[in-house]
Amino acid sequence: MTTGNADYRDAGLAFPDDFLFGSATAAYQIEGAVHEDGRGPSIWDTFSHTPGKIWNDDNGDRACDHYHRLESDLDLMVELGLEAYRFSIAWPRIQPTGRGPANEAGLAFYERLVDGLIARGIRPIATLYHWDLPQALEDVGGWANRATAEAFAEYARIVGARLGDRVALWTTLNEPWCSAYLGYGSGAHAPGLTDGATALAAVHHLNLAHGLAVAALRDVVTNDPGYSITLNLHVIRPSGPTGAEAARRIDGLANRVFLGPLLEGEYPADVIADTAGITDWSFVRPGDTELIRQPIDLLGVNYYSTVTVEMWDGVSPRVRADGHQDMGGTPWPGSEHVEFLLQPGPYTSMGWNIDPSGLEDLLVHLHEAYPGLPLMVTENGAAFDDVVTQEADGPVVHDLDRIDYLRRHFTAAHRAMTRGVDLRGYQVWSLLDNFEWGYGYSKRFGIVRVDYDTFERLPKDSARWYAELIRARVIPG
Numbered sequence: 001m002t003t004g005n006a007d008y009r010d011a012g013l014a015f016p017d018d019f020l021f022g023s024a025t026a027a028y029q030i031e032g033a034v035h036e037d038g039r040g041p042s043i044w045d046t047f048s049h050t051p052g053k054i055w056n057d058d059n060g061d062r063a064c065d066h067y068h069r070l071e072s073d074l075d076l077m078v079e080l081g082l083e084a085y086r087f088s089i090a091w092p093r094i095q096p097t098g099r100g101p102a103n104e105a106g107l108a109f110y111e112r113l114v115d116g117l118i119a120r121g122i123r124p125i126a127t128l129y130h131w132d133l134p135q136a137l138e139d140v141g142g143w144a145n146r147a148t149a150e151a152f153a154e155y156a157r158i159v160g161a162r163l164g165d166r167v168a169l170w171t172t173l174n175e176p177w178c179s180a181y182l183g184y185g186s187g188a189h190a191p192g193l194t195d196g197a198t199a200l201a202a203v204h205h206l207n208l209a210h211g212l213a214v215a216a217l218r219d220v221v222t223n224d225p226g227y228s229i230t231l232n233l234h235v236i237r238p239s240g241p242t243g244a245e246a247a248r249r250i251d252g253l254a255n256r257v258f259l260g261p262l263l264e265g266e267y268p269a270d271v272i273a274d275t276a277g278i279t280d281w282s283f284v285r286p287g288d289t290e291l292i293r294q295p296i297d298l299l300g301v302n303y304y305s306t307v308t309v310e311m312w313d314g315v316s317p318r319v320r321a322d323g324h325q326d327m328g329g330t331p332w333p334g335s336e337h338v339e340f341l342l343q344p345g346p347y348t349s350m351g352w353n354i355d356p357s358g359l360e361d362l363l364v365h366l367h368e369a370y371p372g373l374p375l376m377v378t379e380n381g382a383a384f385d386d387v388v389t390q391e392a393d394g395p396v397v398h399d400l401d402r403i404d405y406l407r408r409h410f411t412a413a414h415r416a417m418t419r420g421v422d423l424r425g426y427q428v429w430s431l432l433d434n435f436e437w438g439y440g441y442s443k444r445f446g447i448v449r450v451d452y453d454t455f456e457r458l459p460k461d462s463a464r465w466y467a468e469l470i471r472a473r474v475i476p477g
C-alpha cells in the first residue's frame with residue numbers, strides 16, 4: 001500500500017465513454033412522507049424519535065420532501081447531466097411490517113421513480129436496503145434474528161418481480177458494517193443496541209440476507225441487470241510496532257468478515273478466534289457460506305477517509321478517532337484495545353480526514369485481491385459548512401472545498417484506473433443535502449442545497465463543476 005497524500009489536484013484527466021457518472025441518495029435521508037401511502041415504521045423512525053439519539057433530536061419525518069417532489073428532483077438530475085442515479089427502496093413502504101403482501105402504493109412510487117429515470121436516460125441503480133428495517137422485524141430481533149434474512153429475500157422477490165425488467169444494477173445492502181456494528185454494537189445507529197455478540201450475529205445475517213436476496217432476484221428478474229453489494233471498506237494505516245496487529249484486527253472486523261463469505265466462501269479464522277470470548281459463531285449454519293457466496297457482477301465501494309491504528313497500551317489516554325459517534329458501546333467487538341489515532345488533516349466538517357490516496361489504495365488493493373470483479377464508487381463526497389451568498393442573479397453556494405474534495409477523489413479514481421482497476425462508475429454522495437443519520441440536518445453533503453423550511457433546491461458550485469465533468473468527461477481545470 002502506498003501512503004502519504006500527494007496532491008491529487010489534477011485537471012484534464014479523461015474518463016471512458018461508458019464510465020457511469022451519477023449521484024446517490026437513500027430513502028430515509030430524503031423522502032419524508034413517513035406516514036403516507038401505507039408506509040410502516042422503520043427502526044430509524046423509532047430511533048430518531050427517541051430523545052437524545054440524534055443531533056437536535058432531528059428526524060426524517062419530512063427530510064427533503066422528495067416523496068412529493070419526485071418529478072422536479074428527476075428534472076434536477078437532468079439539469080446536472082447525471083447518467084446514473086443510485087437510490088434506495090424503503091422496505092417499510094413495500095412491506096409495512098416487513099412481511100406479507102406488497103403495499104401497492106409503495107411499489108408504485110418506486111416504479112414512478114424508475115420509469116422517470118429511464119424516460120430521462122438515467123440508469124437506475126437500486127439499493128434494496130439502506131438501513132430502514134421495518135420496526136416490526138426489529139421487534140422480533142432484527143438483524144440478530146436469522147428470520148430477518150429470510151424475510152429480506154421475500155422482500156427482494158417482491159421488488160424484483162415488479163421492477164426486475166427495468167433496473168440496471170441491483171445492490172442488496174448498503175454498508176452492512178454500519179447496520180451491524182453501529183446498529184447493534186456502538187449504539188450510534190438504529191436500533192441503538194450495544195452488544196458485541198448481537199452485532200456479530202447481525203453481520204452474519206446481513207451477509208446471508210445478501211446471498212438469499214441475490215438468488216431471489218435472479219429468480220424473478222427478466223432483464224439482464226448487474227448484481228452487487230456496497231461495502232464501506234476501511235482503509236487502515238498501521239502505526240508503530242503494534243500497528244500490524246491492530247490493522248489485522250480492524251481489517252478482519254471491518255473488511256474481511258464481509259469480503260470473506262461474500263467472495264471467498266468463508267469467514268476469516270482469525271476473526272472467529274479474536275471474538276471467541278464473545279460468541280461461538282453458532283449462528284453460522286452448515287451451508288450458509290455457500291448461500292452467501294452468490295456470483296456478483298460488481299462490488300460497490302463507499303469511501304470517505306482513512307483510519308490509523310495501533311494497540312492501546314492500557315495506560316496512555318485513549319483517543320477515539322474512528323470517525324464514529326460515541327454512544328456508549330463499541331463498534332469493534334473483541335478489539336476494544338485497538339486505538340484509533342487522530343488522523344492528519346485536512347478534515348471535512350464531519351471531522352473525517354481528507355485523503356484521496358486512500359481511495360486509490362483501496363481500489364488497487366481490491367483489484368489485486370479480486371481480479372475480474374468490476375468496481376464502482378457508490379459513494380464519495382464531503383460535508384462542509386456551506387454559506388449561501390446573495391448575488392445579483394440570486395443565491396449561490398461557492399463550495400470550493402467540496403469541489404476540491406471531489407477533484408482530488410476523481411483524480412484518485414482515475415489514477416487507480418490507470419493502474420488497471422476496472423472501475424465502472426462513480427456516484428457522488430449526495431445529490432441533496434439530507435438527514436445525516438445521527439448528525440441530523442447539521443451536516444450538508446449535497447451538491448444541491450436544500451432549504452429545510454421551503455424545501456427549495458439550489459445547485460451549489462460543486463453541482464455545476466460536476467455537470468461540467470460529466471459533459472466533457474474530463475476533470476475540469
Ligand code: FCB
Nearest residue numbers: 026174175429436437445
Ligand atoms: C455513508 C452512508 C450514507 C451517508 C454517508 C455520509 O456511510 O451510506 O447514507 O450517510 O455515509
